[in-house]
Structure formats: structure tokens, C-alpha cells
Amino acid sequence: MKIDYHNMPQGSSKTKFALRYIMNIIRTWYLFHIKYPWVKYNGFIRVMPHTTFAKGMKIKIGHNVQFGPYCNIATDVTFGNNILMAGRVCFVGKNDHQFQVPRLLIWNSQRGNNGITIIEDDVWIGHNSTIVGGLTIGKGSIIAAGAVVTQNIPPCEIWGGVPAKKIKNRFKSAEDTHEHLNFLNTL
Numbered sequence: 223m224k225i226d227y228h229n230m231p232q233g234s235s236k237t238k239f240a241l242r243y244i245m246n247i248i249r250t251w252y253l254f255h256i257k258y259p260w261v262k263y264n265g266f267i268r269v270m271p272h273t274t275f276a277k278g279m280k281i282k283i284g285h286n287v288q289f290g291p292y293c294n295i296a297t298d299v300t301f302g303n304n305i306l307m308a309g310r311v312c313f314v315g316k317n318d319h320q321f322q323v324p325r326l327l328i329w330n331s332q333r334g335n336n337g338i339t340i341i342e343d344d345v346w347i348g349h350n351s352t353i354v355g356g357l358t359i360g361k362g363s364i365i366a367a368g369a370v371v372t373q374n375i376p377p378c379e380i381w382g383g384v385p386a387k388k389i390k391n392r393f394k395s396a397e398d399t400h401e402h403l404n405f406l407n408t409l
Contacts, residue, residue, distance in 0.1 A: 225239070225240050225243050227239065246266075246268055247266070249269065250263070250266075250267045250268075250269060253269055254267075258275045258281075260275075260277065260278065260279065260280075260281065261275050261281045261282075261283065262281070262282045262283070263282070263283040263284075263287075264282075264283070264284055264285060265283075265284060265285025265286060265287075265303070266285055266286050266287075267283055267287050267288070267289075268287070268288040268289065269288075269289045270288075270289060270290050270291040270292075270293075270309070271291050271292075272291050272292045273289045273290075273291065273292065273293040273294070273295075274293075274294050274295070274296075275295045276294075276295060276296040276297075279295065279296065279297060279298050279299070280298040280299075280300075280338070281295055281298065281299050281300075281301075282299075282300045282301065283301045284301055284302045284303040284304075284305070284343070285303045285304070286303055286304045286305070287301050287303070287304075287305045287307075288305070288306050288307060289307050289311070290307050290308040290309035290310070290311065290349070291309040291310070292309050292310045293307055293309065293310065293311045293312070294310075294311075294312045294313070294314075295312075295313045296312070296313060296314055296315065297313050297314055297315040297336045297339060297355035297356075298336065298337070298338045298339065298355070299313050299338070299339040299340075299341065300338060300339070300340050300341070301341045302340075302341060302342045302343040302344075302345070302361075303343045303344075303409065304343055304344045304409075305341055305343070305344070305345045305346075305347075306345075306346045306347070307346075307347045308347065308348050308349035308350075308351075308367065309349050309350070310349060310350045311347050311348075311349070311350070311351050311352075311353070312351070312352045312353070313339055313352075313353045313355065314352060314353070314354060314355060315333075315334075315336035315354075315355040316334075316336055316337070316354045316355045316356050316372075317333065317334025317335060317336050317355075318333055318334075318336065319331055319333070320332055320333075320334055335356075336355035336356050337355055337356025337357075338355075338356065339353060339355050339356060339357055339358075340357075340358040340359070341353075341358075341359050342358065342359060342360050342361040342362075342363075342377070343361050343362075343406050343409070344361055344362045344402075344406055345359050345360075345361070345362070345363050345364070345365070346363075346364045346365070347359075347364075347365040348364075348365055348366050348367030348368070348369065348382075349367040349368070350367055350368050351365050351366075351367065351368060351369045351370070351371065352369070352370045352371070353365075353371045354370070354371060354372045357371065357372070357373060357374050357375075358374045358375070359371065359374075359375045360374070360375050360376045360377035360378070360379070361377045361378070361403060361406050362377050362378040362392055362399075362402055362403065362406060363375045363376070363377060363378060363379050363380070363381065363392070364379075364380045364381070364392060365380075365381055365382070365386065366380065366381065366382025366383070366386075366389065367382075368382070368384070369381060369382045369383060369384065369386040370383075370384045370385050370386055371385075371386045372385045372386065373385075373386075377399070377403060378391060378392040378393060378399045378402060378403065379391055379392060380392055
């Protein structure tokens with residue numbers, strides 16, 4: 223097993239980092255083979271305490287994905303590679319409860335199709351964000367803390383707010399964006 227020290231916190235020793243890395247692999251195995259066996263993963267995953275994956279959901283996780291503490295994945299999601307999520311990020315269904323039918327209690331309503339949420343490679347999602355089901359967050363994008371994402375996010379853009387809107391491009395020029403997307407395609 224080769225340990226990648228690039229993401230090592232400043233001031234941490236390699237020995238301590240290696241022990242935490244190995245313990246994380248053991249914890250990931252336990253989570254996705256015993257506690258949440260319906261979650262499929264491929265590679266190195268960090269799952270911080272109190273993160274939950276709703277039963278019966280189709281959840282696929284790529285390589286180098288980190289879930290901060292208290293994240294909640296409660297809809298079908300496919301995560302790409304190299305994704306960072308801060309704490310309390312929630313993935314929720316957009317059609318969990320039907321409310322448009324007169325004389326039908328929301329409690330008694332049928333659940334609708336939420337679609338599959340896709341989080342592409344190299345995405346960073348800030349603290350306490352909510353991602354509504356059935357959308358795509360494009361490669362290289364950043365979601366600001368506290369955002370509520372209700373629509374697709376194009377690649378390499380920074381979005382925030384309620385509902386989330388584009389704040390700015392991640393890179394200064396179209397050439398830089400193109401170069402970064404080409405780089406991601408080579409990984």
C-alpha cells in the first residue's frame with residue numbers, strides 16, 4: 223500500500239498520518255461492507271463521524287472522496303473522483319413528497335422520481351449546503367457554504383446562495399478552464 227502524503231495537514235508527522243490513513247481504510251471497509259452495504263465505492267474514501275447514507279438509495283463513490291461530519295445522503299447519487307465535502311452537506315430528493323393534489327395529505331402522498339444526482343470530478347461543496355436530487359454538478363465546480371443547489375452547475379464555476387446562483391468562474395480565463403478540464407480528463 224502506497225500512502226499519498228500530498229494532503230497531509232501542516233505540522234503532522236508522517237507516522238501519525240500513515241496510522242490515520244490505515245485506520246481510515248479499515249473504517250471505510252466497515253462502513254461499506256457492514257453498516258451501509260448498498261453503497262458502492264472505488265478507491266480511497268474518508269467518512270467523518272455521523273455521516274449517514276439512506277437505505278435503499280443507489281450511491282456510488284469514486285476515488286479520493288471526503289464526507290465531512292454530519293453529511294446526509296438521502297437520494298441516489300453518483301460521486302466522481304477527488305471530491306471534498308465539508309460538514310453537514312445534505313443530498314435530498316426533489317420529489318420526496320407530492321403536495322399538488324387537492325384533498326390529499328402530504329403525509330399520504332406518493333413519492334415521485336428524484337432522478338440521479340451526479341457530482342463530477344474535482345468538486346468542492348461547502349459547509350451546510352443542500353443539493354436537491356436529479357441534477358449534475360460539473361467538473362471542477364465549487365459550491366459555497368450554505369448554498370441550496372436546485373439546478374445543474376456547469377464545469378469550473380463557483381455558485382452560492384439560496385437558491386444557488388453563479389458567483390463567478392473558478393479560473394480567470396477560458397483558456398485556464400479548458401486547460402484544467404483537459405487535465406481532469408487525463409486522470
